[in-house]
Amino acid sequence: MKNDSNSIKWPVITESCIENVNCVLKSGILTTKNKRYDLENSFQEQFTRQFCDFLNAPYGKVVPNGTIALVIALLSLGVKENDYVLVSENTWIASISAITLINAIPVLVPCKIGNLLIDCESIIKLQRKYKPKAIIIVHLNGFLQDYSKILHDLKVHNVKVIEDCAQAIGSEYKNIKAGTFGDIGAFSFQESKVLTCGEGGFLCTKDIAIYRRICLYQDLTYAQKIPMGNNEMYLFGSNYRVTEQQCALLYSQFKNVFLASITEKDIWAKKIINLLNFQKNVRSVDIDRNQTVLSLFKIPVIFYSINEKEKFLSFLEKNSFSYYNGGKPLYLTNIFSTGRKSLKKMHYKRQKFNDYNIQINQVGIFHYYFNQNTYELLKNYFTKNDINNSEDGYENNSYFIKKQL
Numbered sequence: 001m002k003n004d005s006n007s008i009k010w011p012v013i014t015e016s017c018i019e020n021v022n023c024v025l026k027s028g029i030l031t032t033k034n035k036r037y038d039l040e041n042s043f044q045e046q047f048t049r050q051f052c053d054f055l056n057a058p059y060g061k062v063v064p065n066g067t068i069a070l071v072i073a074l075l076s077l078g079v080k081e082n083d084y085v086l087v088s089e090n091t092w093i094a095s096i097s098a099i100t101l102i103n104a105i106p107v108l109v110p111c112k113i114g115n116l117l118i119d120c121e122s123i124i125k126l127q128r129k130y131k132p133k134a135i136i137i138v139h140l141n142g143f144l145q146d147y148s149k150i151l152h153d154l155k156v157h158n159v160k161v162i163e164d165c166a167q168a169i170g171s172e173y174k175n176i177k178a179g180t181f182g183d184i185g186a187f188s189f190q191e192s193k194v195l196t197c198g199e200g201g202f203l204c205t206k207d208i209a210i211y212r213r214i215c216l217y218q219d220l221t222y223a224q225k226i227p228m229g230n231n232e233m234y235l236f237g238s239n240y241r242v243t244e245q246q247c248a249l250l251y252s253q254f255k256n257v258f259l260a261s262i263t264e265k266d267i268w269a270k271k272i273i274n275l276l277n278f279q280k281n282v283r284s285v286d287i288d289r290n291q292t293v294l295s296l297f298k299i300p301v302i303f304y305s306i307n308e309k310e311k312f313l314s315f316l317e318k319n320s321f322s323y324y325n326g327g328k329p330l331y332l333t334n335i336f337s338t339g340r341k342s343l344k345k346m347h348y349k350r351q352k353f354n355d356y357n358i359q360i361n362q363v364g365i366f367h368y369y370f371n372q373n374t375y376e377l378l379k380n381y382f383t384k385n386d387i388n389n390s391e392d393g394y395e396n397n398s399y400f401i402k403k404q405l
């Protein structure tokens, strides 16, 4: 029989979520297009202000999902058909599809084995070769690293920077939030994410001109409350509006679920990563010591053999965990072989992925399991399976360990 004592219900729907959504339904004002819609007092506006204040970004826009957020980001930065766009090769497919959706050409940038994040040296080489218009840097799993030098170089070469923060909502590097280092931060509020309304997305920027274009693309050129301007049409937008129900849910989730749990999740994430990094036959990733908040989407557990991974998966099943089961690197999946034939032009340039096994031997533990119970279960598992190398070292604050493969 399955022991489901460890299963955590996600998403968490609080009373205030239900109250606020009910309030919208009772008002009958479901969209911005309702003539009784009061933008200033809307949940959309309140959430946008709340989230922008949190990020420390002056401008933000709620959109239907994270993929669309990336598409709008590319369009707003002036990326056009046949422009090259660099993108982390180790990511969810949406970071790459957003580029192909506007007929630009993705150039996959290798990632580092230690933290699974984009390799800055490769960015420099590929920038020289392809002269890209933009780059999408993916903060995979919620981890950050030092981008200061590369951001400076990219600026010199006028390469626009989009941060894909779908998996890094609330993560901080040197006390600065993910999404505010580059030109645009793009977020996902899809159901599994740390802040959610089922399906949703967000864009933030510090640049008013970029914000103006985001508004125009998001709302069929007639965007409301565009700063410095009127409703004059000067580009063809689309309908990427969201409903008030979605925003009411986001508004309530932000404080009562997301903010309420961020510190505790950060503490347990560090403990779990530390525990994993002290095992002999398994590892997680290196945490950069300047990452001041770990608001992770998941923790990668990387095994050295597929058998160890399979054993671990049975253990997770027995304990009713839902988990990410790592597969092939994206460039080896069907979409990159068959999808290519159906396109007139070559829509991607493939680089060599640096480690196939890292991807295939990976299991991801989602953020809603970052708690003491999970920590104890994992500790117990690794002790019982006799692959425990030493005590975990969190207590002596040494969780920044580099492990060689």
Ligand SMILES: Cc1ncc(COP(=O)(O)O)c(C=O)c1O
Pocket: 065, 066, 067, 068, 091, 092, 094, 095, 138, 164, 166, 167, 187, 188, 189, 190, 200, 201
């Ligand atoms: C890295 C990354 N980028 C983009 C997205 C796309 O977000 P959405 O599912 O909201 O479209 C996701 C979703 O999981 C993601 O993980």
